[in-house]
Amino acid sequence: METITTEQKIIRAADKLFTQKGYAATKTRDIAEEAGTNLALLNYYFGSKENLYKKVVQEKLRMLLGAMGPVLSDENISLEDKISSITENYTTLLLENEELPIFILNELSVNRKLFEEITQNTRQIAQPAIEKQLKERKMEISAKDLVVNTLSLTMFPFVAKPLFISSGLVKEEEFVEFITGRKEKIIGWIMKTTKK
Amino acid sequence: METITTEQKIIRAADKLFTQKGYAATKTRDIAEEAGTNLALLNYYFGSKENLYKKVVQEKLRMLLGAMGPVLSDENISLEDKISSITENYTTLLLENEELPIFILNELSVNRKLFEEITQNTRQIAQPAIEKQLKERKMEISAKDLVVNTLSLTMFPFVAKPLFISSGLVKEEEFVEFITGRKEKIIGWIMKTTKK
DNA sequence: GTCTATAGGCCGATAGAC
DNA sequence: GTCTATCGGCCTATAGAC
Numbered sequence: 001m002e003t004i005t006t007e008q009k010i011i012r013a014a015d016k017l018f019t020q021k022g023y024a025a026t027k028t029r030d031i032a033e034e035a036g037t038n039l040a041l042l043n044y045y046f047g048s049k050e051n052l053y054k055k056v057v058q059e060k061l062r063m064l065l066g067a068m069g070p071v072l073s074d075e076n077i078s079l080e081d082k083i084s085s086i087t088e089n090y091t092t093l094l095l096e097n098e099e100l101p102i103f104i105l106n107e108l109s110v111n112r113k114l115f116e117e118i119t120q121n122t123r124q125i126a127q128p129a130i131e132k133q134l135k136e137r138k139m140e141i142s143a144k145d146l147v148v149n150t151l152s153l154t155m156f157p158f159v160a161k162p163l164f165i166s167s168g169l170v171k172e173e174e175f176v177e178f179i180t181g182r183k184e185k186i187i188g189w190i191m192k193t194t195k196k
Numbered sequence: 197m198e199t200i201t202t203e204q205k206i207i208r209a210a211d212k213l214f215t216q217k218g219y220a221a222t223k224t225r226d227i228a229e230e231a232g233t234n235l236a237l238l239n240y241y242f243g244s245k246e247n248l249y250k251k252v253v254q255e256k257l258r259m260l261l262g263a264m265g266p267v268l269s270d271e272n273i274s275l276e277d278k279i280s281s282i283t284e285n286y287t288t289l290l291l292e293n294e295e296l297p298i299f300i301l302n303e304l305s306v307n308r309k310l311f312e313e314i315t316q317n318t319r320q321i322a323q324p325a326i327e328k329q330l331k332e333r334k335m336e337i338s339a340k341d342l343v344v345n346t347l348s349l350t351m352f353p354f355v356a357k358p359l360f361i362s363s364g365l366v367k368e369e370e371f372v373e374f375i376t377g378r379k380e381k382i383i384g385w386i387m388k389t390t391k392k
Numbered sequence: 393g394t395c396t397a398t399a400g401g402c403c404g405a406t407a408g409a410c
Numbered sequence: 411g412t413c414t415a416t417c418g419g420c421c422t423a424t425a426g427a428c
Contacts, residue, residue: 006411021306024221028404038413043405045411065363099305106302108358109295110217115362125363144365145378148353149385156348159355162304166311167261167321169340182341189345192388202393224422234395239423241393 007045009035015056019103023053023111050114057107058118064104067093072147073126079133079194083150084187090154091183095176102159139194149193153186203241205231211252215299219249219307253303254314260300263289268343269322275329275390279346280383286350287379291372298355335390345389349382 013034017026028049032039046052067089071082094100108115130143141149157164157179164170170178209230213222224245228235242248263285267278290296304311326339337345353360353375360366366374 022218022220022302024218025306027402029402039404040406040414041412047405049404102302102305105355105359106218106298108362109298110221112358115358125365127365144374145381147365148360148378149349151356152348152352153345156352156355157344159301159352160347162308162311163301164344166304166308169321169323169343178340182344185337185341189389192391193385195388223420225420235422236396236424237394243423245422 006035006037006041010037010042010045011052011055014052015059018053018056019060019099022103023107054114054118057104057115060100060104061115061118063093063097064100068125068151073129075129075132079130079137080187080191082130083146083190086150087154087183087186090151091179094155094158095179098158098161100158101155105159134194137194140196141194146190146194150186150190153182153189157182202231202233202237206233206238206241207248207251210248211255214249214252215256215295218299219303250310250314253300253310256296256300257311257314259289259293260296264321264347269325271325271328275326275333276383276387278326279342279386282346283350283379283382286347287375290351290354291375294354294357296354297351301355330390333390336392337390342386342390346382346386349378349385353378 010031013031014026017031017034020026028042029039031052032042035042042049042052046055068086071077071085071089074082077085125147127143127147130146134141134143134146157170161170161175165172165175206227210222210227213227213230216222224235224238227248228238231238238245238248242251264282267273267281267285273281321343323339323343326342330337330339330342353366357366357371361368361371
């Protein structure tokens, strides 16, 4: 008997609208309507629009960073497996949440102070473990570039999807296939960049 | 004797604030103040906030696409030179306009209808010329992936800059150096992905 | 062309009945 | 817990003096 509480309805509606339209463009009345309740209950449960927003962002950020953090710092995982794992995790996550990265990246850019409050406890992206693995194998690329390149190739197509589509480079109906195809190739491309 | 007209002052102020904070979060009063005039003049010159916004977006989009379009479709430019040129153009452009890509990509995602009005005359990203060049040289990558990878490696670091900085992967004061360093390497990485 | 003053509407938040 | 009604403020846009 899984009933959805009003509180959950509101947070789901907020999630949907904040992610679609951003903080400023989303109205509390719209959230209430989307949730099938009213404005008063939003404030009853969450106190304010900003508070509700923080709840949503915290969860989204956790999703986005969760797909990366634990894998990178583990020295027992080989470099190839790290890249594969990150690409695999993100591709799966982002196919189900296409607007997640542009939402987080934009709100991080627009609203940096709010984010600093939220992310103060977030772990650093682990470089040392990777740097070590690179040196052991005498590779031609820095840890920073390796991480940045992997994330770029994996995430950018989602961020730039509307641009690619409106420019005709990729068609909407091909998109999932395009991304799925890339998933297999990215590990190969990245590995080529580590060699002479 | 180059005097800046009030109209120009307003559009520059609007450019700055829309790019920093997005459409909904930018108030017409703030634009007027930033421009050193008043709210009434904004409407006198541009009619409405939305109109002013369209002017700004149109110019920004022209900047972003202008760095790519003409190069790609020219068959007389070799593949290497195309990649170099795109990376070079974008790196220069984005170092001077760091917030340009995230602004355009986000507003494109949030406000697709407004963009469709604006971009209806925009040229397509030319694939055929590249596809031909790839086949002639029997390369291991599709034109789509080649273009997407080049743009990803070049633009994503700007889009994700706040994430990289807040996660400690790159430091603010290293950023320009980091990007400048990558500019030289990207052509090499991309070329490696075209070979067995 | 430029300004001040203000109309008119929307927004976030709350009071208070049930 | 849930609702309706409403406050007080801010926002875009415009009227009208200069």
